[in-house]
Amino acid sequence: MTYQFDFGAVLEYWPQLAHGCALTLSMTLLSVLAGLTIGLLTMLAGRSRWRPLRLLAVGYIELVRNTPFLMQVLFLYFGLPQLGIGITPWPAAIIALSLNSGAFAAEIIRGGVEGIPRGQFEAGAALGLHPLQVLRFIVLKPAMRVIYPALSGQFVLLLLTSSIVSAISAEELTAVAQQIDTTTFRSFEIYIIATALYLLMALLFSQAFKAVERRAFSYPQK
């Protein structure tokens, strides 16, 4: 073994790496918020009385969940211009990540809402509440509490998935690492550091989710 490790050559680029981390975090955060919204709407569409809307929701969920994210992001970024819609890497990355997490979130939220006893919905209806009010004031919070661990796990996964958008040169940590790789040729070192940074961010992310959980769902179990 003759390889000489040289982390110094790579660590010189720490401002770029820090910037890459910030981009990855903000990209993920934006996609989490958009994904939650899409997931909630898709869940509602899936429960609609109108059949085409239900089919649309199921089709979207299954299509996203059964194809690789790499294909989704390449399809969006390179495919939209073919339809005459110009798009730059960052928005394409955000849209792809949001649509991806939206489908997974929809499934998780649906599971949570279906776990709420029927009597709760019926009681809400008996009180004269609109179905959306039933959802908002009665069902959503206990449902969210049950699915919170699954949902936050999904969003930590989204942070890791975001590395794939480097394939369309959207700027984030992996893309930054690749740029440093091509200027320093210290591939192994740079990817060790980038991997460690991802691990750190994933840890940070799940701790943040736990902090939110403690605040939002601190009331006793029954």
Next chain:
Amino acid sequence: MIRDFSVNEFLAIVSGLKATVLLSLLAFAGGGLGGLLIALARTSQSAVLRSASAAFIDFFQGTPLLMQLFLVFYGLPVLGYHVNPWVAAGIGLTLHAGAFLGEIWRGGIQAVPRGQTEAAHALGLGYMARMRDVVLPQALRLSLAPTVGFLVQLIKGTSLAAVIGFVELSRSAQIISSTTYKPLQAYGLAGLCYFAICFPLSRFSAALERRYAAKT
């Protein structure tokens, strides 16, 4: 010279399925073996084995698969091995699958009622017989649905091997997309190929889950 998207291009993409399926099977088989060892280590008496396997799992679940593949691809030459994309992708995905399957099966092993282990003890069975004949068959049944679910994730994960130059379904689509300038058709077709494999497996996994849920 821009080529048309004709039957040849169609076949070029679809033929990438072969490498995707082979790589998935390879990683699933290798990961299954590794995952079994990880699951046993995770549930063993030894604190060292437990924490080592926990660290292994945390690393692979807490870092992007793409980074894991990069580390293998650029790391093996550093250790003095000459790698081709098959070896790099195979090793990377095997380790990845090992960690995830290990965690799934750990859950399965721990879900088998304690009484089963105790009964096996009372019958004088040793560790090997206890695991092989009593605990593991039940644990594997319990974790069948998430195992198939993970297989879907693994098949989708093989698409990242394209990034380190492994020619499979995704890479074929990228090549055809850049020679024909028809990304919608190329990526759409590749996406459909993935869907054709993953969708039935997802349904199978969901059916397994329901069947199991109905029994308890």
